[in-house]
């Protein structure tokens with residue numbers, strides 16, 4: 498492998514593994530740094546693997562010294578809303594304190610370009626507005642709060658140490674690599690589309706709809722879904738934009754929302770999955786899940802305008818089709 502190295506934290510997870518694939522296709526060497534707390538060794542297929550935790554500064558220093566990455570893509574995080582409601586300390590320690598250690602190690606290694614996974618969960622409920630980079634951030638749970646805190650941290654280190662960052666606030670990520678080499682595989686799974694697919698093929702009894710009395714047209718929550726391949730393409734464009742000197746230089750952070758601007762209710766996603774797979778979806782209605790916002794939909798054109806990003810694969814049937822193809826491989830413990 499002869500390209501320039503990019504340190505990919507969380508490269509053994511869902512989104513990070515897809516990012517490694519596009520980085521490798523673009524000629525970079527994606528070096529996965531991951532503790533495997535929620536990730537999979539088998540997902541690391543496109544570059545070297547370095548096992549380690551973000552909070553282990555000595556291990557990070559060793560990995561920076563041996564691979565000499567030109568940039569960091571930081572995906573590693575805990576990201577379950579329910580768990581964050583029950584155990585907020587885990588999120589402040591595992592996301593905020595651990596990211597501080599990573600950022601300090603990055604700066605000490607002389608690396609200045611940093612791409613960060615943030616989330617629309619930083620916005621909280623905003624009463625039906627389409628969300629963009631200028632909207633206020635009022636997270637409803639410790640997961641969203643931890644991501645907002647890391648965004649603030651990046652701005653502080655931009656001012657003090659000249660760190661240049663691109664912050665992507667993702668809406669709901671879905672789908673899988675169309676070649677099904679990697680895909681979404683969480684244990685336990687909490688995300689809607691893989692849970693629907695589990696219900697369709699009998700891996701669970703039924704999908705439970707978390708709340709059907711929300712103030713939306715059909716009573717269920719609305720989300721904006723973006724294909725994981727489109728999402729990681731934006732990361733590559735963001736990295737190249739930073740490296741070409743078009744982004745912040747000598748310290749700054751630029752934020753981008755990554756969504757399509759189209760909202761789907763839980764019932765609409767269930768119906769689309771039934772029609773793409775041509776199978777019935779066993780389901781039942783249950784109570785609301787704590788920490789859920791009613792509606793999260795992007796109203797931003799900035800990633801398209803500034804980075805030239807076009808979410809070409811992000812239609813609901815395509816996302817479900819690609820997720821279904823991956824699902825049928827059985828995932829990493831098949």
Ligand SMILES: NC(=O)c1ccc[n+]([C@@H]2O[C@H](COP(=O)([O-])OP(=O)(O)OC[C@H]3O[C@@H](n4cnc5c(N)ncnc54)[C@H](O)[C@@H]3O)[C@@H](O)[C@H]2O)c1
Pocket residue numbers: 506507508509510511512513530531532533534535536537549550551552571572573574575576591595614615616617666667668669670671683
């Ligand atoms: N999936 C979504 O819809 C979504 C939406 C918005 C933002 N995000 C963000 O995208 C990123 C990736 O999410 P994902 O769905 O791929 O999650 P994931 O759980 O599949 O991947 C996270 C990876 O990070 C690793 N990790 C976690 N803590 C670590 C630590 N302290 N040290 C080293 N490795 C650690 C895990 O082992 C795992 O491989 C996260 O930052 C998440 O908050 C995800």
Ligand SMILES: O=c1ccn([C@@H]2O[C@H](COP(=O)(O)OP(=O)(O)O[C@H]3O[C@H](CO)[C@H](O)[C@H](O)[C@H]3O)[C@@H](O)[C@H]2O)c(=O)[nH]1
Pocket residue numbers: 576577578616617618667668669687688689690692704705706707708718719720763786789793
């Ligand atoms: O069994 C389920 C699972 C989910 N849902 C509903 O489906 C929608 C989507 O839920 P997900 O758990 O798939 O995703 P979230 O909207 O909770 O996503 C949140 O967590 C993600 C990371 O896990 C991202 O960070 C994202 O930005 C953040 O809003 C929500 O209304 C949820 O209540 C159900 O009805 N039943």
